[in-house]
Amino acid sequence: xxxxxxxxxxxxxxxxxxxxxxxxxxxxxxxxxxxxxxxxxxxxxxxxxxxxxxxxxxxxxxxxxxxxxxxxxxxxxxxxxxxxxxxxxxxxxxxxxxxxxxxxxxxxxxxxxxxxxxxxxxxxxxxxxxxxxxxxxxxxxxxxxxxxxxxxxxxxxxxxxxxxxxxxxxxxxxxxxxxxxxxxxxxxxxxxxxxxxxxxxxxxxxxxxxxxxxxxxxxxxxxxxxxxxxxxxxxxxxxxxxxxxxxxxxxxxxxxxxxxxx
Ligand code: 48H
Ligand code: FE2
Numbered sequence: 648x649x650x651x652x653x654x655x656x657x658x659x660x661x662x663x664x665x666x667x668x669x670x671x672x673x674x675x676x677x678x679x680x681x682x683x684x685x686x687x688x689x690x691x692x693x694x695x696x697x698x699x700x701x702x703x704x705x706x707x708x709x710x711x712x713x714x715x716x717x718x719x720x721x722x723x724x725x726x727x728x729x730x731x732x733x734x735x736x737x738x739x740x741x742x743x744x745x746x747x748x749x750x751x752x753x754x755x756x757x758x759x760x761x762x763x764x765x766x767x768x769x770x771x772x773x774x775x776x777x778x779x780x781x782x783x784x785x786x787x788x789x790x791x792x793x794x795x796x797x798x799x800x801x802x803x804x805x806x807x808x809x810x811x812x813x814x815x816x817x818x819x820x821x822x823x824x825x826x827x828x829x830x831x832x833x834x835x836x837x838x839x840x841x842x843x844x845x846x847x848x849x850x851x852x853x854x855x856x857x858x859x860x861x862x863x864x865x866x867x868x869x870x871x872x873x874x875x876x877x878x879x880x881x882x883x884x885x886x887x888x889x890x891x892x893x894x895x896x897x898x899x900x901x902x903x904x905x906x907x908x909x
């Protein structure tokens with residue numbers, strides 16, 4: 648075995664991470680949250696050649712997929728979304744007509760692996776705590792180590808810039824909440840405020856997730872559960888087709904905008 652030097656190991660990690668984070672300070676699209684909607688969105692945008700960064704608070708990516716339903720680690724998807732799992736190489740099993748299942752761990756692993764290999768940079772352990780604003784547009788994110796947040800230390804954050812931001816933070820819809828707090832009543836929702844998630848109704852929720860996937864403030868789009876929480880859709884339970892389709896849709900919408908140069 649060749650000799651191993653602790654300092655070279657340390658320097659290799661610092662150098663490589665430094666290059667990674669400085670390469671992601673000014674990007675086309677910054678996605679907050681590496682759940683199903685964020686990972687699918689990132690994959691498609693990277694496939695179209697855009698520079699995409701996903702910021703994830705936790706060390707683990709995958710959001711709500713891991714536990715399937717009530718810790719039974721299987722997920723359900725409907726017919727329309729099955730092809731998305733298959734595109735990522737996830738094995739899908741027919742349960743009955745229009746109901747397909749997949750192993751939750753296989754799903755997380757492949758969504759994340761394929762997104763990264765398409766060119767998405769995932770920066771984990773980082774919490775988005777605010778946005779960078781120019782009067783009428785969100786133009787970036789304010790980020791901080793999650794460990795600092797958890798420790799409750801008074802440490803100032805850093806900032807990154809992006810042409811478009813996606814709030815894919817799930818039920819908590821954290822980026823939209825920040826914008827709403829700073830400029831109340833100005834969201835592109837029926838009331839101008841966050842409408843709030845409604846109680847479970849799977850069929851309606853899946854349909855609305857897709858409809859609600861859109862721009863909510865100039866420069867800021869919502870996807871996945873955050874879209875329903877923002878626009879007042881119901882929750883759907885552990886069926887994940889709407890999340891995957893929402894990721895695809897937000898990528899398509901942002902691609903259109905980036906192509907127009909607006
Ligand atoms: C950095 C953050 C921050 C922050 C949160 O919850 P997710 O899985 O989100 P979706 O919308 O892709 O999927 C929702 C799905 O998992 C779900 O909950 C369903 C279908 N529920 C139905 C029901 O009835 O309950 O992932 C969001 C990710 C998580 O990994 C968070 O840690 C992360 O976003 N996150 N990352 N900065 N401020 N807030
Ligand atoms: Fe959920």
